Amino acid sequence: MVYIIISIVILLILVYVFYIGIKTAIYVRRIANEKDKPPAFAPPSxxxxxxxxxxxxxxxxxxxxxxxxxxxxxxxxxxIEKLPLFLKADSWSFLLTPNNDEWRFLFWSKNLDFLPLEEVAKEIQISGEHIKRVFNTKKILFIKDTKNNTLWNQKHSLSKSWLGMPIMVKNEIIGVLNVDWFKEVKVSKFEKELINYFLEDIDRILKTIFSLNELFLSSDLDILTQVYNRKALExxxxxxxxxxxxxAVIFLDFDNFKQINDNFGHTxxxxxxxLLTKRIQNSIKSDDLIFRYGGDEFVIIINEIRENNSIDIIIxxxxxxxxxxxxxNDILIISSISVxxxxxxxxxxxxxxxxEIADKKMYLQKEIH
Known part of the structure; x- marks a missing residue:
């Protein structure tokens, strides 16, 4: 009797699962593209x-x-942080890799805050063969054992296994997503295929939803501060x-800004x-121009100067x-500039x-401080 009841319960479960499966397949078929419409009741791959x-x-x-x-x-x-989360990475970072400018880390996981990321980015741009391989081939690169791989010569790294992924917009690489594991792992062929699919989807979403192709490839804006960049200045x-x-051309540099990064982290x-760049923008007229020259250095061009003392007032x-x-984040920051x-x-x-002249004057003022 017990076996009959169990058999009936199992049969009912199977009928229910089969019914739900058919119903799901019907709905999947309705929303699928004509090109890849699945057979009527075949489960999706x-x-x-x-x-x-x-x-x-x-x-x-x-x-x-x-x-x-x-x-x-x-x-x-x-x-893009969805990918490291999917891969259960121990840490990750996104390296911005413009063709004619310095490479820099745009963002990263919290456990990398202790690293001198500006120095690391400079080192990678000069001798980071693993990143250059991704940059040149525009393909993912997985290094299972970083210690014994000839492409890997990165200092300040805890990574035992590493995966580099090109982040693309309109077939142009804007940066490399670094995914790190602190133990040796294996990325299967199935996972690599999925990653390539995901990268295609990220590319599509970036260019259609946010139009980041304009921001990264053809825009004159600095990605961090949203003021004009050095390319725009040139x-x-x-x-x-x-x-x-x-x-009037103003050249300004933040005093001891590196200490803020060292003491409180790059984030x-x-x-x-x-915030400080926004304040500076609000201190000048809308038709005056501000350019991020590099790092914490900025160039401001003040139009229509009529009196010499007016520039002193602006400064x-x-x-x-x-x-x-x-x-x-409850951290009090007091900054100053040399001009x-x-x-x-x-x-x-x-x-x-x-x-050139304004730059030299700025350094003279910095030496006095």
Whole structure:
């Protein structure tokens, strides 16, 4: 009698599962593309199920970012960190790899805060063969045993196994996602296929949802501070070589900013730099221009200078707003800047020469401090 009851229960479960399976297959068939429509009652392949779930997760993240109007670099972080989470990595980082500029880590997992990431990025750009292989081939690269791999010569690393993934937008690589394990692991062929699918989906979402191809590939904006970058400054210089209007060029550098990164981590340092840059922007007119020259150095071009003393007033205003303390994650940060300036055409014939003079004046002021 007991066996009959068990058999009936099992039969009912099987009928229920079969019914649910058919129902699910019908719905899957309705929403599938015509090109890849599955047979009426065939279950979808595991790869398709996982890929669709991952893609759905990416879209949910993208929509949340859009709804909350988060900054684009944070949106990018929220999207690509899905991969390290899927792979159960011990740490991860995203290295921005522009063609004609310094490489730098844009964001990373918290357990890498102790590393001198600016130095690491410079080392990798010079001698990081593992990253260069990913950058040049635009393909994923897995190193199972970093200790015994000839491509791996990275200092300051706890990684035993490493996976490098190119983050692409419109077939152009914008950076490399580093996924690290502190023990030796194996990435199966199945997982590698999934990763390549995921990278395609990330590419599609980045260019359609956030239009990051414009931000990274053709934009003149600095990704962190959202002011103009050095490429934009070079373009401005070339376009204004014969401009004879009165201008002032300000070259400024944050004092001891490296200490903020060393004491509180690069995440806090980046947030501080963004806030302080925004304050500087608010201290100048909308038609004046601010460029991130590199690191914590900035060039400001003030248009239509009529009186020499007006530039002193602007500089004092900028210094004052930078000195106002800021609080990030309950950390009080007090900053200051060293400044040099040059007037065009009184002191220099063009913008390029004015930047050179202003830079030298700024360093003289820094030495006094």
């Amino acid at each position: 595991p790869k398709k199920v996982i890929r669709h779930r991952f893609k759905g997760s990416l879209f949910e993240t993208a929509i949340t970012c859009l709804e909350n109007e988060v900054e684009k670099d944070y949106a990018l972080k929220s999207i 373009k401005y210089i070339s376009q204004h070589k014969s401009d004879s209007s009165k201008k 806090v340092g980046d947030q501080a730099l963004k 004092q205003r900028i210094k004052s707003t930078v000195k106002t303390p800021i609080t990030i 040099g300036y040059c007037l065009v055409p009184q002191e220099a014939p063009d913008i390029e020469k004015a930047i």
